[in-house]
Amino acid sequence: MERLVRSCYKQGGYVFAKKAGAPAHGEGDMRVARLASNENPEPPSPAAIAAAQAAILGANRYPDERVDVLVSALRAHYGEYTFVTGVGMDGVIETLMRTLVDPGETVAVSTPTFSFYGLAGQAQGAKVIPVPRRADFSVDTGALVRAGKDAKIVMLCTPNNPTGNATPVKDIQKVLEGIGGVLFLDNAYIEFSGIDYLPLLRKYENLVIGRTFSKVHSLAGLRIGYAFVPAWLQPFYLRAGTPFTVNSVSAAAAAAALTDKGHAARYITQVTAWRKRFSDALTYPVLPSDANFVLVDVAPHTSDEVVEKLATRGVLVRSCRSFTGLDDHYIRVSIGEDWENERFVRELNAL
Known part of the structure; x- marks a missing residue:
């Protein structure tokens, strides 16, 4: 019955970011830094x-x-x-x-x-x-x-x-x-x-x-x-x-x-500060960003390679291999809580 499926859905589809889970190595109870999906790390207002x-x-x-x-x-x-x-x-x-x-x-x-x-x-x-x-x-x-x-x-x-x-x-x-x-x-x-x-x-x-x-x-x-x-x-x-x-x-x-302006303002301040920190602290090039994430050029590594290595260290980031027109040496990194961002900087620089 698969012949009934429309041709545009027989392959492809949306590529999701890597999900949170226990790191492959290290302590099993290590908190996972979730920096793959451009989410606000703070709970709702x-x-x-x-x-x-x-x-x-x-x-x-x-x-x-x-x-x-x-x-x-x-x-x-x-x-x-x-x-x-x-x-x-x-x-x-x-x-x-x-x-x-x-x-x-x-x-x-x-x-x-x-x-x-x-x-x-x-x-x-x-x-x-x-x-x-x-x-x-x-x-x-x-x-x-x-x-x-x-x-x-x-x-x-x-x-x-x-x-x-x-x-x-x-x-x-x-x-x-x-x-x-x-x-x-x-x-x-x-x-x-x-x-x-x-x-x-x-x-x-x-x-x-x-x-x-x-x-x-x-x-x-x-x-x-x-x-x-x-x-x-x-x-x-x-x-x-x-x-x-x-x-x-x-x-x-x-x-x-919409009535809680302070909630939004706190995360905007966090994003602004960490965009600069990423740019200053990372040993890989960070592209200028106006969003709550940055794009990092991890050449000579591939994006999937870096995503997998960081995942074993408890850091989830987004591979950009699936983005049409983007070379396979970029990762997208959301701005999360301080401890998440600090771990990402430490682990990426250690590669």
Whole structure:
């Protein structure tokens, strides 16, 4: 019966980071430094936890289909923008693809980047066109505009995963003014960058900005994504969306998390300090980053080799071998707690 499976799923798929587990060598009870998945090492805000506990008492009822508690909180936090929500950033991307892309149409993706953009496009039957970045991982705006002339959606991550660099606002404007479809700007890591793309929403009707509660707000396990969208798009997005996708517990926790500015600020401070520390202390080149992770060039080693060696020493980092267009000598390292970061520096330098 395997013949019934669509060809795009007979191989490939999303490549997950190495999971936490006991180190292969050393003490079996050694704590594992989890620096592979760009997670916030701090537990959720107490406000978010309290809101989730209260909301679960009503879990016998279906959630609000419009997620009004979260949308209202987003408006209170950011202003009178138009919002949509999804199960993580992935859910927003999937629904946007479903809303706009017919089979056979084009989706252009700035690479190397988060592989799910291409997977979501393939799932919709789109022709996915990778548009390589320059050697320094900056966006080749000319090439992206040319690829995006006939594309329904152009996917651009800034700060970019896994390279960490952000794209200047002026380059985003060039893309918006040159393409024929919608630009999806993935801002999952924007809080760590100091860059603000939101003013562009007032000028361009082909811009969608996606964000998440997984990183700065410590809610990766609750899977909450959202997007700023032009007003014309919202009713169609809601029509295309799967019913009741965002659960009431996650929505309540996310809404409450927005009220705890100190929680987010603490991790942003931690990230800023450790990005510099990694750059100064590591004996391998560290690329400049605007995100809560850094990309490290571990040549002459391969990325998989270093990931396996570090895992035996109780440190989990991400191999970048699976990122299309990225050479096989880079690892991506999240910024965790002090002890995790210190162990990583010590163990990588010891290789």
